[in-house]
Amino acid sequence: MTSVDARANELGFGPLVARLPHPNGGVHAFVYWIWCVVVALMPLSMVLVVLTGGANVAGAAQGITLALVGVATAALAWLLGALAVGQVRRRAFYLYPQGYLSTDALGRVARAVPWNTVSRIEIPPVSVGVQLGMWGSKQRTICEIRHHRGRLVRFTEVTGEEVLAPLAIELHAQATQPSR
Incomplete structure (x- = not known):
């Protein structure tokens, strides 16, 4: 059992839904x-x-x-x-039904957050997107995970090919729905 699995079990996040490489990992690796x-x-x-x-x-x-x-x-x-x-291989987001984990470049858990402490997840309109690089790179959209307390998590995804933010929005909505 990895430290990510152990931490997710400790917090009761449930089964892993998706492991997605951190969208900014390539930029960090370049630096x-x-x-x-x-x-x-x-x-x-x-x-x-x-x-x-x-x-x-x-x-x-x-x-x-x-x-x-x-x-x-x-x-x-x-x-x-x-x-x-x-930065490319070990830095990632782990999405669970009850929260998410993010890991650092060494593969250690850097942040473990239950969905009920996330205030909102935003994907601004495409007009707010940014063009990174000077060599014809694709336009990227800035996405943010805002918490009730603590720092927000900001990352970019290729416009029109977003995966992490929409999945996080869906899991957040399911986890924070009032019980019937």
């Missing part, structure tokens, strides 16, 4: 990959400086320090790359 490349270039540039004689490394202590900084920077680049992969 992490840019940082990964920038950080990965640092140890490479250190090695090139030493090999070309651009740095006057006087003494073994400075050489060891330079090597340790290079190794630490390479480890940071690896971590940023792992987080970038996690």
Whole structure:
């Protein structure tokens, strides 16, 4: 049993209806990959400086320090790359009849919310949609899950291809209907 399943059972959310990758995961992964490349270039540039004689490394202590900084920077680049992969593979929404869970880039539960604490879920008119990117990307609609207390959850979905928000609206409506 995963931590997501355990948390959903603990809160009594019922059976899993859908697991949907976080719609913003690709954008977050892109940003992490840019940082990964920038950080990965640092140890490479250190090695090139030493090999070309651009740095006057006087003494073994400075050489060891330079090597340790290079190794630490390479480890940071690896971590940023792992987080970038996690943004796409592990960051997701889990929708249940009685609430939803969202996970972070490491796959841990970041938010667990019963539907009765959600005030509304909004998909603004298409005119509010945004055009992201400069390379002919599809228009995206900004969707919001508003809670009675706490931060709202905002994400974008491709206009006309929304999946997460309509399903969340349906589950929210079913869970908050007055009992007859």
